[in-house]
Amino acid sequence: MTGEQPVLSRDPAALPAELPRGSELPEDHDPLAAGVLMKHQVEWIEDESDLKGAEKGRRTGITYAEALDDTLLAAKKRSEGGQNVFYIGDTKDKGREFIGYVAHFAKIVAGELAEVEEFLFEDQREDGSSKFISAFRVRFASGCRVEALSSRPENIRGLQGAVVIDEAAYHQNVRAVLDSVGALLIWGGKVRIISTHNGVLNPFNELIRESKARKAAGEVTFNWHFIPFSTAVENGLYERVCLIAGKTPTPEGKVAWEAKIRAPYGSRTAAMRQELDAIPAEAEGAALTRVQIEACMETGAPIVRWSLRDEFKNLPEHVRKAEAETFCREKLRPILDSLDPKRPHYLGQDFARSGDGSVVVVGETDAILTRRVRLILEMHNVPFDTQRDVLYFIGDHLPRFSGAALDATGNGAYLAEKAVQRWGERALEVKFSSEWYRVNMPPYIEAFTDQTIVLPRDEDVLKDHQSLAYVGGVIKVPDDMRFKGLDGLERHGDTAIAGALMWHASQLGPVEYGYQPASEATDGGAADWLCPEAAGEERGLW
Template sequence: MKHQAEWLADTSDLKLAEKGRRTGITYAEALDSAMTAAAARSAGGQNVFYIGDTRDKGREYIGYVAHFARVVAAELAQVEEFLFDDLKEDGSTKQIAAFRIRFASGFRVEALSSRPENIRGLQGTVVIDEAAFHRDVREVLDAVNALLIWGGRIRVISSHNGVLNPFNELIREAQAGKVPFSVHHIPFGEAVRNGLYRRVCLMTGKTWSPAAEAEWEAMIRGAYGARQAAMRQELDAIPADAEGAALTRVQIEAAAVPDIPIVRIRFDDDFKGLSPELRKTRALALCLTRIKPVLDRLNPTSRHVFGEDFARTGDVTAIWVWEIDGRLRRVCRLIVEIRNGPFDQQREILFYVGDGLPRFAGGKLDATGNGAYLAEVAAQKWGASRIEEVKLSVEWYATHMPPYIDAIADRTAVLPMDEDVIADHQALQFCGRV
């Protein structure tokens, strides 16, 4: 394909590819590795070292090289698995699994299953694949720079892993002329235009047509659902706003509207020294003056629900009131934030909010740690059929956050246009690759 041919035609000593996934650049580089190792020294032949982010990628790459050795160099290549002696800076040695193909030229291609600390001792062409997912790509690059002195070459290939990743920083520096890398930008869409789906049809026995190609690309993109930031990063080689960010600021702001009230209540340290009766009276006064006017404006025909996250010191207790409107959207109608609130006053404010909701359908409350008390008394007041006491955990987030993220991305959840709310949602991240 055109982008593969352009990558191979670039003979720069330093070159890097920011690419969409499965666009064929690693495959093309395996062809170059086979030709480089099969050539005589007088024709530019040298050793090639492939450093992937996983052992499986190393084995796959060496398989590609073996294929090209037979097809292009007419050599019957034998894949060897061996232990690479990795000399650490402190003088100790460890052995790491590696794969190797030897050529009649005397050169070899080695795929190392993990980043060796002794990479400084290698000489030849070094291919760093999925660089954005290495533990420290900067350290790897610093280690291999010395091989340029004796005619070595460096190839850096990767999809993106966040705008703050060192791989993206390297690209920006190269584009600014601060480092002498040539840069190839290879998004998925360009690979499709260059014939990627035609290759898929060739391998799978399908019949190519423009309509089938458009449907196939739409299917691939649609598989990401509302995770548009992930799709753009994985396919279009556009780094996400933050590493693993679940939502972009643009998506969050598109789901936000102005004039949704946020009632922020802060109790001073002297408040807890007041008598219980006075604390209760003042809390009720706050509810009457600041919360009741909002509750009175709620649509009496819509169902309403709330979610609550508990905090006692250092953070805020947040109560989010949602209306389920006639189009089944979840529209935030009120947020109550309580800072430094005694347990009793948090309970009183929560009960006031819940009792004031038209067609109150249910609530979920943080029941971890000290929040268990408030969740328990809420379940006692409104019944376990309407109140869920949530034990927050990684598993809970894994189950419930994807639908919430999708709802924001497709605007079936409506948020307040508030800087704190937007910043909190920008902090949502996917764990690991998506």
């Protein structure tokens, strides 16, 4: 077996078949045949990250894909990157199933007549004592081996090679894996963590949240794959079942088949979501407590609230612009001029035209990478073009303006698009979706746990963040969560979403440009345009 892996099939027209268990594979079953691997299995195998994990639904085929990947790894010579593999399942039967896959793949893919050996694995504890664990093993001609252990060894650090933790949420202490990762990586090892969920407070779910927060901050951590049962169905699981059963797949049959799988859960929707949809149970209710939020608040940062009368939108354009200019000069300019010119600044906007507030949150990153909110602007009943002018004023006057994330959902698309046109790569249009919330809200929530965000101390801001809740497995403000602020106006978690957008913008990294100082510009007109003060004019938006 050479170090070159076979090309994995991506033929979308092929009908993949359901994966039997390790001991049930037909003699001629070839995992690399066209159409056998589903899209999410291919993506899992092609991910060569040293640290990767999968939060998955039941029977989505990731254990099968991992066994194939491990077979290819162990079959290679060490000089070509081959390694030993240690599989740690939650039950002895799971280990036997896994090693059955490996033995079959060794014969079909690697051309080796490998036998499954049952033996006692000696787990050397850190205190010098030993514990013997029942295990299964397949040896390869390369000198490497794949071992499936029946229970988690106490000294994971002693396992040099690739370590696979399957159904991690059902192990006693997933946290011990984290403590062992560094030692495993020193010698070029790999760590794979695979599991369905087992509650929102389970260490497996906490690991996912922490990993996503660290990855958003640019740190090297686990690369997570989200594989609910619905994804497997999309990728051909139903068609595979039909192929095995000798039936013809139909769109109607597909809907009925998935409904049949879900029916036994009855009213136990939380259990169904956890088992099939990779949504941890108990994931309902507030995402942040009042204590967590207040611990990240301090006095000082101003909150500016601007509410306009209905007839304002019908005033002549020059009158609207004049009133907006006066507001920006008197209310915003002193705050913006007081910002630290040495700190990068970011903004997030949750857009609204009427009813809810349209909120802009401005934050800076300080020397210890804490995001400190320096200004919150709440606009009520402010016309589109006036919001645009005010947004331009804020962004144009931010010191080291490094990024903006703006709500581009619905009516917000106009303002977000104008921001991109004005600020280019520094501005990001965000269309809210369940996937966006799933990926980007955990890092924001984690910031309150780590106290790496500072908000103004304000009752409305507090209530906005208290309204963040788990809805269908993602963190968002529930659609029906509305309340009146201290000013009597309706709120919908406005500063919480704008704050999350500001946080998101700060995670993307600044866009830096080369420039020529105005004093060195050869064309006077260009210098005056870049810096009106150089021409003796007061700098302004208009």
